[in-house]
Amino acid sequence: MSAHQQTAASPFIRACRNEPVQHTPVWFMRQAGRSLPEYLKLREGVPMLESCMRPELITEITLQPVRRHGVDAAVYFSDIVVPLKAIGLDVEIKPGVGPVVADPIRNRQDLARLRDLDPSDVGYVTEAVGLLTAELGSTPLIGFAGAPFTLASYLVEGGPSRNHERTKALMYGDPELWRDLLDRLADITTAFLKVQIEAGASAVQVFDSWVGALSPADYRRYVMPASAKVFDAVAGYGVPRIHFGVGTGELLGLMSEAGADVMGVDWRVPLDEAARRVGPGKALQGNLDPAVLFAPTAAVEAKTREVLDAAAAAGTGHIFNLGHGVLPTTDPDALSRLVDFVHSSTEAV
Numbered sequence: 378m379s380a381h382q383q384t385a386a387s388p389f390i391r392a393c394r395n396e397p398v399q400h401t402p403v404w405f406m407r408q409a410g411r412s413l414p415e416y417l418k419l420r421e422g423v424p425m426l427e428s429c430m431r432p433e434l435i436t437e438i439t440l441q442p443v444r445r446h447g448v449d450a451a452v453y454f455s456d457i458v459v460p461l462k463a464i465g466l467d468v469e470i471k472p473g474v475g476p477v478v479a480d481p482i483r484n485r486q487d488l489a490r491l492r493d494l495d496p497s498d499v500g501y502v503t504e505a506v507g508l509l510t511a512e513l514g515s516t517p518l519i520g521f522a523g524a525p526f527t528l529a530s531y532l533v534e535g536g537p538s539r540n541h542e543r544t545k546a547l548m549y550g551d552p553e554l555w556r557d558l559l560d561r562l563a564d565i566t567t568a569f570l571k572v573q574i575e576a577g578a579s580a581v582q583v584f585d586s587w588v589g590a591l592s593p594a595d596y597r598r599y600v601m602p603a604s605a606k607v608f609d610a611v612a613g614y615g616v617p618r619i620h621f622g623v624g625t626g627e628l629l630g631l632m633s634e635a636g637a638d639v640m641g642v643d644w645r646v647p648l649d650e651a652a653r654r655v656g657p658g659k660a661l662q663g664n665l666d667p668a669v670l671f672a673p674t675a676a677v678e679a680k681t682r683e684v685l686d687a688a689a690a691a692g693t694g695h696i697f698n699l700g701h702g703v704l705p706t707t708d709p710d711a712l713s714r715l716v717d718f719v720h721s722s723t724e725a726v
């Protein structure tokens with residue numbers, strides 16, 4: 378049986394397809410490699426991007442939160458900049474900072490450095506996904522990649538940015554170069570997703586984490602064609618495609634239109650309202666504020682109940698998640714309790 382067939386009846390895949398489930402499935406963005414002491418121990422002395430190239434390490438880190446919290450899906454341990462590193466760009470992840478690009482992409486000549494990603498550039502991904510799906514059995518593995526806009530922001534800025542000023546300067550100042558840059562990135566992202574799906578990932582998530590910096594009109598004009606290209610290119614596999622960004626309440630309809638099967642929602646928009654913006658037929662993922670996990674258990678449960686009630690009112694398939702990634706200092710036990718609470722609160726009778 379293929380990995381895709383093995384996971385087809387899981388609550389996560391069923392919820393992605395708007396099918397009835399025995400309990401609401403749960404996973405957490407950034408569940409792999411964050412607060413877990415067993416993760417920090419494994420990573421000692423290994424730079425982040427190097428750890429993303431070692432299949433045994435990837436496998437172990439990906440499995441840790443599944444074992445500890447009993448989440449309904451694993452998320453492949455990697456980073457959105459791994460494919461950029463794999464095509465030869467000088468990028469590293471600085472602890473506590475994020476991705477840093479030594480030589481930013483700012484003109485037409487720079488674009489030539491963005492060559493296509495060949496599956497052989499990331500043989501370690503194929504190997505790790507194979508090891509993982511063998512271990513995971515009926516638990517789905519989620520593959521992921523960065524969306525063209527979010528990758529472009531790191532490449533143009535040279536690192537993390539609050540206002541994305543250089544990115545926007547390029548986008549508005551040289552729309553043709555911008556379009557070509559996003560188109561190149563769409564192909565790289567597509568190739569990276571295909572490697573994961575072909576090796577056995579049961580679903581994929583495309584992170585456009587920072588696209589909430591744009592207005593709907595600019596999103597439609599400058600970003601949507603490249604994101605749609607990615608979603609179209611992997612549609613034929615039939616695996617659920619999840620799309621997520623932070624602060625994207627005003628963009629939910631357009632991001633959904635770009636081609637997702639499941640829309641990820643941050644904590645600023647209740648899920649029943651999100652369902653209205655996203656339109657019919659799509660499942661929703663989210664959306665407990667990750668900072669809520671620092672409150673006492675009773676408060677976490679009350680806020681979680683609000684999310685579950687809004688999801689029920691939305692009437693769509695629902696994958697419970699946080700509204701953004703697990704914060705680094707989150708108590709792992711609070712995450713385990715949350716998984717149990719969502720499962721017991723939603724068990725079908």
Ligand SMILES: Cc1c2[nH]c(c1CCC(=O)O)Cc1[nH]c(c(CCC(=O)O)c1C)Cc1[nH]c(c(CCC(=O)O)c1C)Cc1[nH]c(c(C)c1CCC(=O)O)C2
Binds near residue numbers: 452702
């Ligand atoms: C924007 C973005 C990045 N990376 C990612 C995104 C999109 C998700 C989001 O919006 O949070 C995605 C990502 N990065 C990582 C994963 C692994 C799987 C998971 O647990 O979700 C995933 C899905 C590992 C990581 N990626 C990173 C770490 C920490 C690196 C370390 O331990 O030194 C891990 C485990 C580093 C990273 N990588 C990135 C940042 C901003 C940072 C630094 C700040 C931070 O820690 O959040 C870029």
